[in-house]
Amino acid sequence: MIGLFTAAEIRAAEARLLAALPDGALMQRAATGLATVCLRLLGRSYGARVTLLVGAGNNGGDALFAGARLASRGTQVTAALLAPERAHEAGLTAFRRAGGRVVAPEAAGPALERADLVLDGITGIGGSGGLRPDAAALVDRAAAGPALMVAVDVPSGVDADTGAVDGAAFAATHTVTFGAVKPGLVVGQGRGHAGEVHLIGIGLDEHLPAPAAWQLTDADAAARLPLPDADDDKYTQGVVGIVAGSATYPGAGVLCTGAALRTRPGLVRYAGTAADGVRAAWPEAIVTDGRPGDAGRVQAWVVGPGMGTDDDARSVLAEVLATDLPVLADADALTMLAREPDLARNRPAPTVLTPHDREFARFGYGPGSDRIGAARRLAADLGAVVLLKGEATVVADPGGTAFVNATGTPWLATAGTGDVLSGITGALLATGLPAVEAAAVAAHVHGRAGQVAAARGPLIAGDLVRHLPEAISRVRGVRPDRLPDSGA
Numbered sequence: 001m002i003g004l005f006t007a008a009e010i011r012a013a014e015a016r017l018l019a020a021l022p023d024g025a026l027m028q029r030a031a032t033g034l035a036t037v038c039l040r041l042l043g044r045s046y047g048a049r050v051t052l053l054v055g056a057g058n059n060g061g062d063a064l065f066a067g068a069r070l071a072s073r074g075t076q077v078t079a080a081l082l083a084p085e086r087a088h089e090a091g092l093t094a095f096r097r098a099g100g101r102v103v104a105p106e107a108a109g110p111a112l113e114r115a116d117l118v119l120d121g122i123t124g125i126g127g128s129g130g131l132r133p134d135a136a137a138l139v140d141r142a143a144a145g146p147a148l149m150v151a152v153d154v155p156s157g158v159d160a161d162t163g164a165v166d167g168a169a170f171a172a173t174h175t176v177t178f179g180a181v182k183p184g185l186v187v188g189q190g191r192g193h194a195g196e197v198h199l200i201g202i203g204l205d206e207h208l209p210a211p212a213a214w215q216l217t218d219a220d221a222a223a224r225l226p227l228p229d230a231d232d233d234k235y236t237q238g239v240v241g242i243v244a245g246s247a248t249y250p251g252a253g254v255l256c257t258g259a260a261l262r263t264r265p266g267l268v269r270y271a272g273t274a275a276d277g278v279r280a281a282w283p284e285a286i287v288t289d290g291r292p293g294d295a296g297r298v299q300a301w302v303v304g305p306g307m308g309t310d311d312d313a314r315s316v317l318a319e320v321l322a323t324d325l326p327v328l329a330d331a332d333a334l335t336m337l338a339r340e341p342d343l344a345r346n347r348p349a350p351t352v353l354t355p356h357d358r359e360f361a362r363f364g365y366g367p368g369s370d371r372i373g374a375a376r377r378l379a380a381d382l383g384a385v386v387l388l389k390g391e392a393t394v395v396a397d398p399g400g401t402a403f404v405n406a407t408g409t410p411w412l413a414t415a416g417t418g419d420v421l422s423g424i425t426g427a428l429l430a431t432g433l434p435a436v437e438a439a440a441v442a443a444h445v446h447g448r449a450g451q452v453a454a455a456r457g458p459l460i461a462g463d464l465v466r467h468l469p470e471a472i473s474r475v476r477g478v479r480p481d482r483l484p485d486s487g488a
Protein backbone atom coordinates (compact mmCIF):
# COMPACT_ATOMS: atom_id res chain seq x y z
CA MET A 1 0.00 0.00 0.00
CA ILE A 2 1.17 3.54 -0.67
CA GLY A 3 1.05 5.71 2.46
CA LEU A 4 -0.10 9.31 2.09
CA PHE A 5 1.46 11.85 4.46
CA THR A 6 0.49 15.40 5.37
CA ALA A 7 2.92 18.33 5.27
CA ALA A 8 3.12 18.32 9.09
CA GLU A 9 4.00 14.62 9.17
CA ILE A 10 6.66 15.14 6.51
CA ARG A 11 8.14 18.16 8.26
CA ALA A 12 8.39 16.25 11.56
CA ALA A 13 10.11 13.32 9.83
CA GLU A 14 12.41 15.70 7.92
CA ALA A 15 13.45 17.38 11.15
CA ARG A 16 14.56 14.01 12.58
CA LEU A 17 16.40 13.09 9.38
CA LEU A 18 18.03 16.53 9.00
CA ALA A 19 19.49 16.24 12.49
CA ALA A 20 21.32 13.10 11.40
CA LEU A 21 22.69 14.45 8.10
CA PRO A 22 25.27 17.07 7.05
CA ASP A 23 23.88 20.48 6.09
CA GLY A 24 22.19 20.54 2.72
CA ALA A 25 22.46 16.79 2.12
CA LEU A 26 18.70 16.27 2.03
CA MET A 27 18.16 18.98 -0.55
CA GLN A 28 20.93 17.46 -2.68
CA ARG A 29 19.14 14.11 -2.61
CA ALA A 30 15.90 15.82 -3.66
CA ALA A 31 17.57 17.89 -6.41
CA THR A 32 19.48 14.90 -7.81
CA GLY A 33 16.26 12.88 -8.10
CA LEU A 34 14.48 15.87 -9.62
CA ALA A 35 17.18 16.47 -12.25
CA THR A 36 17.21 12.76 -13.14
CA VAL A 37 13.45 12.74 -13.81
CA CYS A 38 13.72 15.97 -15.85
CA LEU A 39 16.50 14.48 -18.00
CA ARG A 40 14.44 11.36 -18.58
CA LEU A 41 11.44 13.43 -19.61
CA LEU A 42 13.54 15.67 -21.88
CA GLY A 43 15.30 12.71 -23.47
CA ARG A 44 18.49 14.80 -23.86
CA SER A 45 20.41 17.41 -21.92
CA TYR A 46 22.57 19.26 -24.45
CA GLY A 47 20.60 21.90 -26.32
CA ALA A 48 17.40 21.48 -24.34
CA ARG A 49 15.77 24.57 -22.81
CA VAL A 50 14.44 24.63 -19.25
CA THR A 51 12.83 27.50 -17.37
CA LEU A 52 12.60 27.52 -13.58
CA LEU A 53 9.90 29.34 -11.59
CA VAL A 54 11.58 30.05 -8.27
CA GLY A 55 9.98 31.15 -4.99
CA ALA A 56 11.80 32.20 -1.83
CA GLY A 57 11.60 28.88 0.04
CA ASN A 58 13.31 25.51 -0.07
CA ASN A 59 11.04 24.45 -2.94
CA GLY A 60 12.83 27.12 -5.00
CA GLY A 61 16.12 25.76 -3.63
CA ASP A 62 15.33 22.33 -5.03
CA ALA A 63 14.57 23.88 -8.42
CA LEU A 64 17.81 25.91 -8.45
CA PHE A 65 20.04 22.95 -7.52
CA ALA A 66 18.31 20.74 -10.10
CA GLY A 67 18.67 23.58 -12.63
CA ALA A 68 22.39 23.77 -11.84
CA ARG A 69 22.75 20.05 -12.56
CA LEU A 70 20.96 20.42 -15.89
CA ALA A 71 22.99 23.52 -16.83
CA SER A 72 26.23 21.69 -16.10
CA ARG A 73 25.18 19.06 -18.67
CA GLY A 74 24.64 21.56 -21.43
CA THR A 75 20.99 22.46 -20.94
CA GLN A 76 20.09 26.16 -21.36
CA VAL A 77 18.45 26.98 -18.03
CA THR A 78 16.73 30.26 -17.15
CA ALA A 79 15.40 31.01 -13.66
CA ALA A 80 12.58 33.49 -13.05
CA LEU A 81 13.04 34.61 -9.44
CA LEU A 82 9.87 35.83 -7.70
CA ALA A 83 11.88 37.27 -4.77
CA PRO A 84 15.48 37.71 -5.98
CA GLU A 85 16.80 38.96 -2.66
CA ARG A 86 15.32 35.99 -0.75
CA ALA A 87 15.99 33.14 -3.20
CA HIS A 88 17.75 30.09 -1.73
CA GLU A 89 21.32 31.40 -1.39
CA ALA A 90 23.35 28.23 -1.89
CA GLY A 91 21.02 27.09 -4.65
CA LEU A 92 21.34 30.39 -6.51
CA THR A 93 25.13 30.39 -6.18
CA ALA A 94 25.33 26.84 -7.57
CA PHE A 95 22.92 27.75 -10.37
CA ARG A 96 24.91 30.82 -11.45
CA ARG A 97 28.19 28.94 -11.20
CA ALA A 98 26.85 26.24 -13.54
CA GLY A 99 25.98 28.88 -16.16
CA GLY A 100 22.28 29.37 -15.36
CA ARG A 101 20.67 32.68 -16.40
CA VAL A 102 18.48 34.72 -14.07
CA VAL A 103 15.54 36.92 -15.16
CA ALA A 104 12.82 38.91 -13.41
CA PRO A 105 9.32 37.32 -13.61
CA GLU A 106 8.12 40.15 -15.90
CA ALA A 107 10.92 39.30 -18.35
CA ALA A 108 10.29 35.53 -18.32
CA GLY A 109 7.93 35.52 -21.34
CA PRO A 110 10.42 34.57 -24.09
CA ALA A 111 12.06 31.89 -21.89
CA LEU A 112 8.63 30.37 -21.16
CA GLU A 113 7.62 30.42 -24.82
CA ARG A 114 10.83 28.68 -25.91
CA ALA A 115 11.13 26.19 -23.03
CA ASP A 116 11.00 22.42 -23.53
CA LEU A 117 10.33 22.02 -19.82
CA VAL A 118 9.12 24.38 -17.09
CA LEU A 119 10.06 23.49 -13.53
CA ASP A 120 7.74 24.89 -10.87
CA GLY A 121 9.58 25.69 -7.63
CA ILE A 122 7.34 28.49 -6.34
CA THR A 123 5.81 26.69 -3.36
CA GLY A 124 5.90 23.13 -2.05
CA ILE A 125 4.63 21.94 1.32
CA GLY A 126 5.21 25.47 2.66
CA GLY A 127 2.57 27.07 0.43
CA SER A 128 -0.67 28.22 2.00
CA GLY A 129 -3.83 29.80 0.61
CA GLY A 130 -4.35 30.89 -2.97
CA LEU A 131 -1.26 31.88 -4.97
CA ARG A 132 -0.33 35.57 -4.65
CA PRO A 133 -0.90 37.67 -7.81
CA ASP A 134 2.74 37.69 -9.02
CA ALA A 135 3.02 33.90 -8.62
CA ALA A 136 -0.42 33.35 -10.20
CA ALA A 137 0.57 35.49 -13.22
CA LEU A 138 3.76 33.47 -13.73
CA VAL A 139 1.90 30.16 -13.49
CA ASP A 140 -0.67 31.37 -16.04
CA ARG A 141 2.05 32.46 -18.47
CA ALA A 142 3.79 29.10 -18.14
CA ALA A 143 0.51 27.30 -18.92
CA ALA A 144 0.20 29.22 -22.20
CA GLY A 145 3.53 27.82 -23.46
CA PRO A 146 4.21 24.48 -25.13
CA ALA A 147 6.58 23.01 -22.52
CA LEU A 148 6.38 19.90 -20.37
CA MET A 149 5.16 21.13 -16.99
CA VAL A 150 7.01 19.62 -14.03
CA ALA A 151 6.11 20.53 -10.44
CA VAL A 152 8.70 20.31 -7.68
CA ASP A 153 7.23 18.33 -4.74
CA VAL A 154 3.72 19.84 -5.03
CA PRO A 155 2.23 21.98 -7.84
CA SER A 156 2.25 25.57 -6.59
CA GLY A 157 -1.23 26.66 -5.57
CA VAL A 158 -2.30 23.12 -4.57
CA ASP A 159 -2.84 22.45 -0.87
CA ALA A 160 -0.54 19.51 -0.12
CA ASP A 161 -2.89 18.05 2.50
CA THR A 162 -6.27 18.37 0.82
CA GLY A 163 -5.72 18.98 -2.89
CA ALA A 164 -7.71 22.22 -2.59
CA VAL A 165 -7.00 24.90 -5.20
CA ASP A 166 -8.03 28.47 -4.50
CA GLY A 167 -7.56 30.44 -7.75
CA ALA A 168 -4.55 29.71 -9.96
CA ALA A 169 -2.31 26.66 -9.61
CA PHE A 170 0.48 25.14 -11.68
CA ALA A 171 -1.02 22.61 -14.08
CA ALA A 172 1.69 19.94 -14.03
CA THR A 173 2.02 17.06 -16.44
CA HIS A 174 4.45 15.49 -13.93
CA THR A 175 5.09 16.06 -10.23
CA VAL A 176 8.37 14.96 -8.70
CA THR A 177 7.64 14.56 -5.01
CA PHE A 178 10.10 13.89 -2.19
CA GLY A 179 10.04 11.42 0.67
CA ALA A 180 6.34 10.48 0.52
CA VAL A 181 3.22 11.05 -1.55
CA LYS A 182 1.10 13.90 -0.22
CA PRO A 183 -2.71 13.47 -0.20
CA GLY A 184 -3.16 16.67 -2.22
CA LEU A 185 -1.47 15.02 -5.22
CA VAL A 186 -4.08 12.28 -5.49
CA VAL A 187 -7.38 13.80 -4.33
CA GLY A 188 -9.59 16.78 -5.16
CA GLN A 189 -8.43 19.38 -7.68
CA GLY A 190 -4.83 18.63 -6.80
CA ARG A 191 -5.11 15.24 -8.52
CA GLY A 192 -5.82 16.93 -11.84
CA HIS A 193 -2.99 19.45 -11.34
CA ALA A 194 -0.33 16.90 -10.36
CA GLY A 195 -0.29 14.78 -13.52
CA GLU A 196 1.92 11.72 -13.19
CA VAL A 197 3.49 11.50 -9.72
CA HIS A 198 7.16 10.42 -9.40
CA LEU A 199 8.20 9.60 -5.82
CA ILE A 200 11.87 10.22 -4.99
CA GLY A 201 13.14 8.45 -1.86
CA ILE A 202 15.24 10.72 0.36
CA GLY A 203 15.57 8.36 3.33
CA LEU A 204 12.46 9.59 5.15
CA ASP A 205 10.63 6.26 5.54
CA GLU A 206 11.95 5.19 8.93
CA HIS A 207 11.11 8.62 10.40
CA LEU A 208 7.51 8.74 9.18
CA PRO A 209 4.59 7.70 11.42
CA ALA A 210 2.14 4.92 10.51
CA PRO A 211 0.05 6.37 7.67
CA ALA A 212 -3.53 7.40 8.37
CA ALA A 213 -4.31 7.49 4.64
CA TRP A 214 -3.47 5.05 1.88
CA GLN A 215 -3.70 4.25 -1.80
CA LEU A 216 -4.12 0.63 -2.86
CA THR A 217 -2.11 -0.92 -5.67
CA ASP A 218 -3.36 -3.84 -7.80
CA ALA A 219 -1.32 -6.20 -5.61
CA ASP A 220 -2.95 -4.83 -2.43
CA ALA A 221 -6.41 -5.30 -3.92
CA ALA A 222 -5.53 -8.78 -5.23
CA ALA A 223 -4.40 -9.85 -1.75
CA ARG A 224 -7.92 -9.05 -0.53
CA LEU A 225 -9.68 -10.97 -3.31
CA PRO A 226 -9.06 -14.56 -2.22
CA LEU A 227 -9.48 -17.33 -4.78
CA PRO A 228 -11.95 -20.11 -3.98
CA ASP A 229 -10.18 -23.29 -2.91
CA ALA A 230 -10.96 -27.01 -2.92
CA ASP A 231 -12.91 -26.83 0.37
CA ASP A 232 -15.24 -24.05 -0.78
CA ASP A 233 -18.86 -24.52 -1.74
CA LYS A 234 -21.39 -21.93 -2.85
CA TYR A 235 -22.23 -20.97 0.75
CA THR A 236 -18.69 -20.48 2.04
CA GLN A 237 -17.65 -17.67 -0.29
CA GLY A 238 -19.92 -15.13 1.35
CA VAL A 239 -23.60 -14.88 0.46
CA VAL A 240 -24.80 -11.36 -0.31
CA GLY A 241 -28.39 -10.11 -0.23
CA ILE A 242 -29.51 -7.31 -2.55
CA VAL A 243 -32.46 -4.97 -1.96
CA ALA A 244 -32.51 -2.62 -4.94
CA GLY A 245 -34.72 -1.48 -7.81
CA SER A 246 -38.48 -1.42 -7.96
CA ALA A 247 -41.26 -2.81 -10.15
CA THR A 248 -41.25 0.36 -12.26
CA TYR A 249 -37.45 0.78 -12.22
CA PRO A 250 -35.86 -2.68 -12.15
CA GLY A 251 -32.54 -1.42 -13.61
CA ALA A 252 -30.79 -0.73 -10.30
CA GLY A 253 -31.69 -4.22 -9.05
CA VAL A 254 -30.40 -5.83 -12.25
CA LEU A 255 -27.09 -3.91 -12.23
CA CYS A 256 -26.47 -4.36 -8.53
CA THR A 257 -27.24 -8.09 -8.55
CA GLY A 258 -25.15 -8.62 -11.69
CA ALA A 259 -22.18 -6.78 -10.17
CA ALA A 260 -22.36 -8.90 -7.02
CA LEU A 261 -22.53 -12.11 -9.08
CA ARG A 262 -19.62 -11.09 -11.29
CA THR A 263 -17.48 -10.15 -8.26
CA ARG A 264 -18.01 -13.19 -6.02
CA PRO A 265 -20.40 -15.61 -7.62
CA GLY A 266 -20.88 -18.09 -4.74
CA LEU A 267 -24.47 -17.11 -4.06
CA VAL A 268 -26.40 -13.87 -4.50
CA ARG A 269 -29.89 -13.46 -3.11
CA TYR A 270 -32.32 -10.75 -4.18
CA ALA A 271 -35.38 -9.51 -2.28
CA GLY A 272 -37.57 -6.74 -3.63
CA THR A 273 -40.15 -5.50 -6.06
CA ALA A 274 -37.85 -5.70 -9.11
CA ALA A 275 -37.87 -9.49 -8.70
CA ASP A 276 -39.25 -10.24 -12.18
CA GLY A 277 -36.62 -8.13 -13.94
CA VAL A 278 -33.77 -9.50 -11.83
CA ARG A 279 -34.92 -13.11 -12.35
CA ALA A 280 -35.04 -12.59 -16.11
CA ALA A 281 -31.59 -10.97 -16.23
CA TRP A 282 -29.80 -13.22 -13.74
CA PRO A 283 -31.12 -16.80 -13.50
CA GLU A 284 -28.08 -17.51 -11.28
CA ALA A 285 -29.51 -15.38 -8.44
CA ILE A 286 -31.99 -16.67 -5.83
CA VAL A 287 -34.85 -14.20 -6.11
CA THR A 288 -37.88 -13.39 -3.94
CA ASP A 289 -40.40 -10.60 -4.28
CA GLY A 290 -40.89 -10.73 -0.52
CA ARG A 291 -39.15 -8.91 2.34
CA PRO A 292 -35.43 -9.22 3.15
CA GLY A 293 -36.36 -11.71 5.89
CA ASP A 294 -37.85 -14.01 3.23
CA ALA A 295 -34.64 -14.17 1.20
CA GLY A 296 -32.74 -16.78 3.20
CA ARG A 297 -29.46 -16.39 5.08
CA VAL A 298 -26.84 -13.92 3.89
CA GLN A 299 -23.56 -12.58 5.27
CA ALA A 300 -24.06 -8.97 4.12
CA TRP A 301 -26.79 -6.74 2.68
CA VAL A 302 -26.86 -4.09 -0.02
CA VAL A 303 -29.82 -1.77 0.33
CA GLY A 304 -30.97 1.33 -1.48
CA PRO A 305 -30.34 1.78 -5.21
CA GLY A 306 -33.64 2.54 -6.96
CA MET A 307 -35.77 1.21 -4.08
CA GLY A 308 -37.71 4.44 -3.55
CA THR A 309 -38.20 6.38 -0.34
CA ASP A 310 -41.84 5.67 0.57
CA ASP A 311 -43.07 4.06 3.79
CA ASP A 312 -42.58 0.54 2.46
CA ALA A 313 -39.00 1.33 1.44
CA ARG A 314 -38.36 2.90 4.84
CA SER A 315 -39.59 -0.20 6.64
CA VAL A 316 -37.45 -2.50 4.46
CA LEU A 317 -34.40 -0.31 5.17
CA ALA A 318 -35.11 -0.44 8.91
CA GLU A 319 -35.44 -4.24 8.73
CA VAL A 320 -32.05 -4.61 7.04
CA LEU A 321 -30.34 -2.19 9.41
CA ALA A 322 -31.82 -4.03 12.41
CA THR A 323 -29.85 -7.18 11.48
CA ASP A 324 -26.43 -7.89 12.97
CA LEU A 325 -24.91 -8.16 9.48
CA PRO A 326 -22.71 -5.74 7.50
CA VAL A 327 -24.92 -3.41 5.43
CA LEU A 328 -24.07 -1.23 2.47
CA ALA A 329 -26.54 1.67 2.12
CA ASP A 330 -26.63 3.65 -1.13
CA ALA A 331 -28.82 6.04 -3.10
CA ASP A 332 -32.45 6.06 -1.80
CA ALA A 333 -31.28 4.47 1.46
CA LEU A 334 -28.96 7.46 1.94
CA THR A 335 -31.82 9.88 1.33
CA MET A 336 -33.80 8.13 4.08
CA LEU A 337 -30.78 7.90 6.41
CA ALA A 338 -30.06 11.60 6.04
CA ARG A 339 -33.54 12.16 7.50
CA GLU A 340 -33.10 9.49 10.21
CA PRO A 341 -29.38 8.98 10.81
CA ASP A 342 -30.08 7.13 14.05
CA LEU A 343 -31.18 4.11 11.98
CA ALA A 344 -27.50 3.61 11.06
CA ARG A 345 -25.86 4.67 14.34
CA ASN A 346 -24.40 2.14 16.76
CA ARG A 347 -25.16 -0.94 14.73
CA PRO A 348 -23.45 -4.08 16.04
CA ALA A 349 -22.03 -4.77 12.55
CA PRO A 350 -20.36 -2.43 10.03
CA THR A 351 -22.39 -0.02 7.93
CA VAL A 352 -20.98 1.37 4.68
CA LEU A 353 -22.51 4.50 3.15
CA THR A 354 -21.67 5.36 -0.47
CA PRO A 355 -22.79 8.94 -1.18
CA HIS A 356 -21.92 11.13 -4.15
CA ASP A 357 -21.55 14.83 -3.33
CA ARG A 358 -25.25 15.70 -3.40
CA GLU A 359 -26.19 12.70 -1.26
CA PHE A 360 -23.36 13.57 1.13
CA ALA A 361 -24.66 17.14 1.50
CA ARG A 362 -28.04 15.82 2.67
CA PHE A 363 -26.33 14.85 5.93
CA GLY A 364 -25.96 18.54 6.78
CA TYR A 365 -22.68 19.73 5.25
CA GLY A 366 -21.13 19.46 1.80
CA PRO A 367 -17.84 17.67 1.21
CA GLY A 368 -16.17 21.02 0.36
CA SER A 369 -12.57 21.07 -0.81
CA ASP A 370 -11.18 18.68 1.83
CA ARG A 371 -12.73 15.40 0.70
CA ILE A 372 -10.68 13.15 2.98
CA GLY A 373 -11.51 15.35 5.98
CA ALA A 374 -15.21 15.42 5.06
CA ALA A 375 -15.43 11.63 4.66
CA ARG A 376 -13.65 11.14 7.99
CA ARG A 377 -16.02 13.57 9.71
CA LEU A 378 -19.21 11.92 8.45
CA ALA A 379 -17.77 8.48 9.24
CA ALA A 380 -17.04 9.57 12.82
CA ASP A 381 -20.44 11.28 13.16
CA LEU A 382 -22.34 8.14 12.14
CA GLY A 383 -19.98 5.41 13.29
CA ALA A 384 -20.01 4.08 9.71
CA VAL A 385 -17.59 3.64 6.83
CA VAL A 386 -18.14 6.42 4.30
CA LEU A 387 -17.23 5.99 0.63
CA LEU A 388 -17.40 9.45 -0.95
CA LYS A 389 -17.64 9.00 -4.73
CA GLY A 390 -15.89 11.24 -7.18
CA GLU A 391 -13.04 11.45 -9.64
CA ALA A 392 -10.90 10.13 -6.78
CA THR A 393 -13.21 8.20 -4.51
CA VAL A 394 -12.35 8.50 -0.81
CA VAL A 395 -13.15 5.84 1.80
CA ALA A 396 -12.90 6.61 5.53
CA ASP A 397 -13.75 4.72 8.68
CA PRO A 398 -14.84 6.18 12.03
CA GLY A 399 -11.28 5.82 13.40
CA GLY A 400 -9.90 8.06 10.64
CA THR A 401 -8.25 5.44 8.43
CA ALA A 402 -8.73 6.61 4.86
CA PHE A 403 -8.13 5.29 1.35
CA VAL A 404 -7.96 7.38 -1.81
CA ASN A 405 -8.81 5.41 -4.92
CA ALA A 406 -6.22 5.38 -7.68
CA THR A 407 -8.18 3.77 -10.53
CA GLY A 408 -11.05 4.86 -12.77
CA THR A 409 -11.93 7.08 -15.70
CA PRO A 410 -14.27 10.05 -16.24
CA TRP A 411 -16.30 7.69 -18.50
CA LEU A 412 -17.69 6.34 -15.21
CA ALA A 413 -19.79 9.50 -14.97
CA THR A 414 -22.85 7.75 -16.42
CA ALA A 415 -26.11 6.56 -14.87
CA GLY A 416 -26.05 3.26 -13.01
CA THR A 417 -22.32 2.94 -12.39
CA GLY A 418 -22.95 3.63 -8.69
CA ASP A 419 -25.38 0.68 -8.56
CA VAL A 420 -22.57 -1.51 -9.88
CA LEU A 421 -20.21 -0.22 -7.19
CA SER A 422 -22.79 -1.12 -4.54
CA GLY A 423 -23.03 -4.70 -5.81
CA ILE A 424 -19.24 -5.12 -5.87
CA THR A 425 -18.89 -3.70 -2.36
CA GLY A 426 -21.68 -5.87 -0.96
CA ALA A 427 -20.11 -9.02 -2.41
CA LEU A 428 -16.77 -8.15 -0.80
CA LEU A 429 -18.40 -7.28 2.54
CA ALA A 430 -19.97 -10.76 2.52
CA THR A 431 -16.52 -12.35 2.26
CA GLY A 432 -15.75 -10.99 5.73
CA LEU A 433 -13.21 -8.33 4.73
CA PRO A 434 -13.03 -5.40 7.17
CA ALA A 435 -15.63 -2.94 5.91
CA VAL A 436 -13.21 -0.11 5.12
CA GLU A 437 -11.05 -2.50 3.07
CA ALA A 438 -14.05 -4.03 1.29
CA ALA A 439 -15.09 -0.53 0.23
CA ALA A 440 -11.57 0.48 -0.84
CA VAL A 441 -11.00 -2.72 -2.82
CA ALA A 442 -14.44 -2.36 -4.43
CA ALA A 443 -13.64 1.19 -5.57
CA HIS A 444 -10.32 -0.07 -6.97
CA VAL A 445 -11.92 -2.94 -8.91
CA HIS A 446 -14.81 -0.72 -10.09
CA GLY A 447 -12.30 1.80 -11.45
CA ARG A 448 -10.34 -0.92 -13.23
CA ALA A 449 -13.58 -2.27 -14.75
CA GLY A 450 -14.28 1.26 -15.97
CA GLN A 451 -10.84 1.48 -17.55
CA VAL A 452 -11.21 -1.94 -19.24
CA ALA A 453 -14.66 -1.01 -20.56
CA ALA A 454 -13.61 2.50 -21.63
CA ALA A 455 -10.74 1.07 -23.69
CA ARG A 456 -13.43 -0.22 -26.04
CA GLY A 457 -15.27 3.11 -26.33
CA PRO A 458 -17.95 4.96 -24.39
CA LEU A 459 -19.20 2.76 -21.57
CA ILE A 460 -22.60 2.20 -20.00
CA ALA A 461 -23.09 0.69 -16.56
CA GLY A 462 -23.90 -2.78 -17.92
CA ASP A 463 -20.48 -2.84 -19.62
CA LEU A 464 -18.86 -2.58 -16.19
CA VAL A 465 -20.70 -5.71 -15.07
CA ARG A 466 -19.63 -7.54 -18.24
CA HIS A 467 -15.99 -6.53 -17.83
CA LEU A 468 -15.72 -7.25 -14.09
CA PRO A 469 -14.18 -10.73 -14.52
CA GLU A 470 -11.49 -9.31 -16.84
CA ALA A 471 -10.88 -6.38 -14.49
CA ILE A 472 -10.47 -8.71 -11.51
CA SER A 473 -8.12 -10.95 -13.48
CA ARG A 474 -6.02 -7.95 -14.44
CA VAL A 475 -5.91 -6.75 -10.83
CA ARG A 476 -4.66 -10.22 -9.92
CA GLY A 477 -2.06 -10.03 -12.68
CA VAL A 478 -3.44 -13.11 -14.40
CA ARG A 479 -2.54 -13.31 -18.07
CA PRO A 480 -5.70 -14.32 -19.91
CA ASP A 481 -3.86 -16.66 -22.31
CA ARG A 482 -2.24 -19.02 -19.77
CA LEU A 483 -4.10 -21.45 -17.55
CA PRO A 484 -2.38 -23.78 -15.09
CA ASP A 485 -3.13 -27.52 -15.11
CA SER A 486 -5.76 -28.66 -12.65
CA GLY A 487 -4.27 -28.78 -9.15
CA ALA A 488 -1.27 -26.63 -10.15
Ligand SMILES: NC(=O)C1=CN([C@@H]2O[C@H](COP(=O)(O)OP(=O)(O)OC[C@H]3O[C@@H](n4cnc5c(N)ncnc54)[C@H](OP(=O)(O)O)[C@@H]3O)[C@@H](O)[C@H]2O)[C@@H](O)CC1
Nearest residue numbers: 027030056057058059123124125126127128130131132153
Ligand atom coordinates in the same frame (compact mmCIF):
# COMPACT_ATOMS: atom_id res chain seq x y z
N1 LIG B 1 12.93 20.57 4.76
C1 LIG B 1 13.90 20.03 3.99
O1 LIG B 1 15.02 19.84 4.38
C2 LIG B 1 13.63 19.68 2.62
C3 LIG B 1 12.64 20.35 1.91
N2 LIG B 1 12.49 20.16 0.63
C4 LIG B 1 11.75 21.11 -0.16
O2 LIG B 1 11.35 22.21 0.63
C5 LIG B 1 9.97 22.47 0.45
C6 LIG B 1 9.43 23.14 1.65
O3 LIG B 1 10.18 24.32 1.77
P1 LIG B 1 9.71 25.53 2.68
O4 LIG B 1 9.38 25.06 4.01
O5 LIG B 1 10.81 26.55 2.60
O6 LIG B 1 8.41 26.04 1.97
P2 LIG B 1 8.09 26.27 0.41
O7 LIG B 1 7.27 25.13 -0.06
O8 LIG B 1 9.30 26.59 -0.36
O9 LIG B 1 7.13 27.52 0.48
C7 LIG B 1 7.57 28.70 1.13
C8 LIG B 1 7.64 29.82 0.12
O10 LIG B 1 6.37 29.95 -0.48
C9 LIG B 1 5.91 31.29 -0.32
N3 LIG B 1 4.46 31.21 -0.26
C10 LIG B 1 3.69 30.62 0.68
N4 LIG B 1 2.39 30.69 0.36
C11 LIG B 1 2.34 31.36 -0.83
C12 LIG B 1 1.28 31.75 -1.69
N5 LIG B 1 -0.02 31.48 -1.38
N6 LIG B 1 1.58 32.41 -2.83
C13 LIG B 1 2.86 32.69 -3.15
N7 LIG B 1 3.92 32.33 -2.37
C14 LIG B 1 3.65 31.68 -1.23
C15 LIG B 1 6.58 31.80 0.88
O11 LIG B 1 6.64 33.20 0.82
P3 LIG B 1 6.85 34.10 2.14
O12 LIG B 1 5.67 33.81 3.01
O13 LIG B 1 8.15 33.68 2.72
O14 LIG B 1 6.84 35.48 1.59
C16 LIG B 1 7.94 31.14 0.76
O15 LIG B 1 8.71 31.84 -0.17
C17 LIG B 1 9.40 21.12 0.14
O16 LIG B 1 8.16 21.21 -0.51
C18 LIG B 1 10.48 20.53 -0.73
O17 LIG B 1 10.35 21.03 -2.06
C19 LIG B 1 13.30 19.17 -0.07
O18 LIG B 1 14.44 19.85 -0.53
C20 LIG B 1 13.75 18.05 0.84
C21 LIG B 1 14.47 18.62 1.99
Ligand SMILES: Nc1ncnc2c1ncn2[C@@H]1O[C@H](COP(=O)(O)OP(=O)(O)O)[C@@H](O)[C@H]1O
Nearest residue numbers: 356389390391409410412413415416417418419
Ligand atom coordinates in the same frame (compact mmCIF):
# COMPACT_ATOMS: atom_id res chain seq x y z
N1 LIG C 1 -15.50 12.46 -13.41
C1 LIG C 1 -15.41 11.22 -12.89
N2 LIG C 1 -14.23 10.56 -12.94
C2 LIG C 1 -14.13 9.31 -12.45
N3 LIG C 1 -15.17 8.64 -11.86
C3 LIG C 1 -16.35 9.26 -11.78
C4 LIG C 1 -16.54 10.58 -12.27
N4 LIG C 1 -17.83 10.93 -12.04
C5 LIG C 1 -18.42 9.87 -11.43
N5 LIG C 1 -17.53 8.87 -11.27
C6 LIG C 1 -17.79 7.56 -10.65
O1 LIG C 1 -18.98 7.03 -11.21
C7 LIG C 1 -19.82 6.46 -10.20
C8 LIG C 1 -21.15 7.21 -10.20
O2 LIG C 1 -21.95 6.78 -9.16
P1 LIG C 1 -23.39 7.44 -8.85
O3 LIG C 1 -23.27 8.92 -8.89
O4 LIG C 1 -23.91 6.81 -7.63
O5 LIG C 1 -24.21 6.99 -10.13
P2 LIG C 1 -25.65 6.29 -10.22
O6 LIG C 1 -26.44 6.77 -9.04
O7 LIG C 1 -26.22 6.76 -11.52
O8 LIG C 1 -25.43 4.82 -10.20
C9 LIG C 1 -19.03 6.57 -8.90
O9 LIG C 1 -18.31 5.39 -8.69
C10 LIG C 1 -18.07 7.73 -9.17
O10 LIG C 1 -16.88 7.64 -8.41
Ligand SMILES: [K+]
Nearest residue numbers: 120123154156
Ligand atom coordinates in the same frame (compact mmCIF):
# COMPACT_ATOMS: atom_id res chain seq x y z
K1 LIG D 1 6.14 23.51 -6.60
